[in-house]
Amino acid sequence: MTAEPVALPYDRPALAQALGADYEERLLAAHHWMTLARELDSRMLGLQRQGRIGFYGPATGQEAVSVAAGLASRPEDWIIPGLREQLIALVRGHSLARYVHHLFANDRDPARGRQMPCHPTAREVKYVSMSSVVGTQITHAVGIAYGLKLRKDTGVALAFFGDGATSANDFHAGLNFAAVLGLPVLFCLTNNQWAISVPVERQTHVKELAMKGGAYGIPSRRVDGTDFVACYATFAEGLEAARASPGPLLAEFLLYRMTPHSSSDDPSRYQAPDWMAQALAHDPVRRMEELLTRLGILSDAARTSVREEAARLVKEAVNEAESVGTPTPESMLTDVLATAPSPVAPRSEPA
Amino acid sequence: MTELTLVQAVNRGLQQAMHDDGDVILLGEDIGLNGGVFRATDGLQKEFGAERVIDTPLSETGIVGTAIGMALYGLKPVPEIQFQDFIYPAFDQIVSELAKFRYRSGGQYPCHVVIRAPYGGGVKGGLYHSQSAEAYFAHTAGLKVVIPSTPADAKGLLLSSIHDEDPVLFFEPKRIYRAVSGEVPEGDYRVPLGEARIAREGSDLSVFAYGAMVHPALQAAESLAESGPSVEVVDLRTLAPLDEKTVLASVEKTGRAVIVHEAPRFCGYGAELGSLFAEKALFSLKAPVVRVTGFDTPFPYALEHLYLPNAPRILHAIRETMAAG
Numbered sequence: 236m237t238a239e240p241v242a243l244p245y246d247r248p249a250l251a252q253a254l255g256a257d258y259e260e261r262l263l264a265a266h267h268w269m270t271l272a273r274e275l276d277s278r279m280l281g282l283q284r285q286g287r288i289g290f291y292g293p294a295t296g297q298e299a300v301s302v303a304a305g306l307a308s309r310p311e312d313w314i315i316p317g318l319r320e321q322l323i324a325l326v327r328g329h330s331l332a333r334y335v336h337h338l339f340a341n342d343r344d345p346a347r348g349r350q351m352p353c354h355p356t357a358r359e360v361k362y363v364s365m366s367s368v369v370g371t372q373i374t375h376a377v378g379i380a381y382g383l384k385l386r387k388d389t390g391v392a393l394a395f396f397g398d399g400a401t402s403a404n405d406f407h408a409g410l411n412f413a414a415v416l417g418l419p420v421l422f423c424l425t426n427n428q429w430a431i432s433v434p435v436e437r438q439t440h441v442k443e444l445a446m447k448g449g450a451y452g453i454p455s456r457r458v459d460g461t462d463f464v465a466c467y468a469t470f471a472e473g474l475e476a477a478r479a480s481p482g483p484l485l486a487e488f489l490l491y492r493m494t495p496h497s498s499s500d501d502p503s504r505y506q507a508p509d510w511m512a513q514a515l516a517h518d519p520v521r522r523m524e525e526l527l528t529r530l531g532i533l534s535d536a537a538r539t540s541v542r543e544e545a546a547r548l549v550k551e552a553v554n555e556a557e558s559v560g561t562p563t564p565e566s567m568l569t570d571v572l573a574t575a576p577s578p579v580a581p582r583s584e585p586a
Numbered sequence: 587m588t589e590l591t592l593v594q595a596v597n598r599g600l601q602q603a604m605h606d607d608g609d610v611i612l613l614g615e616d617i618g619l620n621g622g623v624f625r626a627t628d629g630l631q632k633e634f635g636a637e638r639v640i641d642t643p644l645s646e647t648g649i650v651g652t653a654i655g656m657a658l659y660g661l662k663p664v665p666e667i668q669f670q671d672f673i674y675p676a677f678d679q680i681v682s683e684l685a686k687f688r689y690r691s692g693g694q695y696p697c698h699v700v701i702r703a704p705y706g707g708g709v710k711g712g713l714y715h716s717q718s719a720e721a722y723f724a725h726t727a728g729l730k731v732v733i734p735s736t737p738a739d740a741k742g743l744l745l746s747s748i749h750d751e752d753p754v755l756f757f758e759p760k761r762i763y764r765a766v767s768g769e770v771p772e773g774d775y776r777v778p779l780g781e782a783r784i785a786r787e788g789s790d791l792s793v794f795a796y797g798a799m800v801h802p803a804l805q806a807a808e809s810l811a812e813s814g815p816s817v818e819v820v821d822l823r824t825l826a827p828l829d830e831k832t833v834l835a836s837v838e839k840t841g842r843a844v845i846v847h848e849a850p851r852f853c854g855y856g857a858e859l860g861s862l863f864a865e866k867a868l869f870s871l872k873a874p875v876v877r878v879t880g881f882d883t884p885f886p887y888a889l890e891h892l893y894l895p896n897a898p899r900i901l902h903a904i905r906e907t908m909a910a911g
């Protein structure tokens with residue numbers, strides 16, 4: 236099924252207003268990252284099917300949000316990711332090579348292959364370590380924001396989570412605490428309309444998830460999450476507001492999940508056939524490319540070379556990662572505690 | 587030295603830590619103006635301000651999740667859970683997040699939070715103000731579990747916990763918050779984590795206990811001072827990581843072990859000690875290991891005096907063990 240992209244309606248003056256005078260540069264940077272992310276997703280899903288990596292959770296269709304967050308945030312801001320924000324770490328400067336080492340869970344994964352793929356940690360860009368537990372990170376962002384405010388640090392905590400997570404305990408606790416304590420948190424709700432097989436209408440009885448922010452006294456709005464320009468403006472404005480007078484804000488990014496939930500999922504069991512047509516019409520990468528082409532910012536030749544460059548970067552990182560072995564057995568026993576001796580290996584195992 | 591009750595010693599420990607280190611932050615329900623329902627944080631908001639002693643909304647996952655975020659940022663949060671019985675809404679945060687941050691991030695995000703919670707029975711608190719939940723946490727890699735039994739240890743272990751680098755669950759025996767008092771050193775007094783204390787020396791049998799149970803164990807041992815046997819009482823103080831050396835040395839010396847805790851027996855902390863003795867001290871044992879514990883039931887209200895181990899039950903176990911070999 237094919238569908239024409241829903242056009243991004245901007246002209247040059249509108250872009251200058253949303254993105255600043257250097258909007259061309261910003262759009263081209265965003266296009267580079269979105270293209271790289273798309274390449275990474277398709278390559279990694281392929282490698283997973285071949286058994287070369289163990290698992291993969293794509294973010295296809297959600298690139299505009301992550302790239303906008305990465306480009307609009309400052310080094311002093313903290314990223315508290317949900318399930319699909321790995322791209323933000325890359326945009327903020329985490330090296331692609333290190334990330335791919337993590338995907339391969341090899342000895343050069345900064346976390347020694349302890350977590351499933353797509354759970355990177357990148358302290359150097361204030362990208363917090365995530366668990367697989369949906370929602371728990373939301374209150375962590377509140378505590379980080381408490382520190383930011385107490386220390387008069389100009390950073391903001393950006394908390395990401397999906398539509399499914401809005402039903403979890405820490406969503407409610409986190410929004411409530413942040414509002415009561417008046418903390419600089421940007422709650423970034425990536426509503427891709429699915430929680431594995433559960434559609435958003437079965438997740439909530441409210442019309443728009445953004446309404447839930449209102450229950451906690453948090454200014455909230457819904458944004459087209461497949462429109463990079465709208466996403467960027469939302470982050471830029473939200474970050475500035477949170478810096479100026481600490482207090483939380485909530486943005487619901489409306490998205491369309493364009494892939495299975497993960498490499499372990501089969502959406503044909505639960506998705507209507509017309510879902511993909513809708514999703515494709517909102518493909519953020521195609522919408523972006525169509526805009527750039529229409530305004531003469533990106534030529535066909537330039538677009539091809541951006542894609543080739545992305546393919547080359549991913550290929551190089553994969554080749555490098557495949558040449559590195561698995562983590563040493565001893566690495567299983569370290570980092571449990573700082574001060575206690577490592578736990579003892581099971582004694583009945585042969586040496 | 588000052589004579590203090592156990593809860594006063596906790597208060598002085600918190601005060602000392604907050605005075606010495608501006609990164610120490612307290613948060614919890616009713617801990618500010620009200621000074622905590624047991625008064626453990628009495629006067630601290632007045633002294634250090636509402637920014638460092640935070641009255642939070644009522645959500646334990648919110649309290650612990652927020653404390654975790656504070657620690658990730660670089661503060662040293664000491665959240666209070668009003669009663670250990672209400673820690674379960676935060677269980678996910680403690681087990682899935684707090685315990686695993688260092689490991690899963692390859693050491694990039696250590697997460698040093700000290701969670702204080704009053705625990706245990708003997709206060710007519712029924713099912714939900716009496717529990718001893720230590721085993722759940724001792725079972726989880728990445729956490730330290732500390733339980734003081736004296737005012738001096740309450741202050742000294744608390745200050746060591748706050749100046750440690752790892753997550754600590756600091757469980758306070760509320761039954762003896764005021765019932766026990768003793769001399770407590772002034773200033774930044776620290777008792778190292780991971781070291782058990784020989785509360786009473788003896789040569790014929792070792793009783794292993796912690797928290798409030800140390801006191802009936804000592805009573806039982808004292809009551810035999812004239813007649814014998816000679817009973818050693820080991821106060822574990824840190825349940826995880828366990829001071830295996832001291833514990834094993836005691837059982838190797840006496841050859842007999844009685845283990846006491848308030849929590850139910852099945853898969854309780856005593857099971858770990860029993861296994862340790864079977865694995866590493868079997869040939870020193872002269873008699874089967876005996877456990878004196880709560881029953882495998884929820885914690886009862888009207889009959890808590892029957893549920894809780896006491897000196898007569900411990901004495902009975904000591905006599906049984908001596909008779910067995």
Ligand SMILES: Cc1ncc(C[n+]2csc(CCOP(=O)(O)OP(=O)(O)O)c2C)c(N)n1
Nearest residue numbers: 318367368369397398399400427429430431
């Ligand atoms: C607490 C918890 N329950 C269940 C799961 C299994 N699970 C993983 S992702 C997911 C759906 C999440 O949906 P959403 O929050 O919308 O995020 P999305 O996957 O759409 O990005 C579920 C049920 C989990 N990881 N954590």
Ligand SMILES: [Mg+2]
Nearest residue numbers: 397398429430
């Ligand atoms: Mg979703």
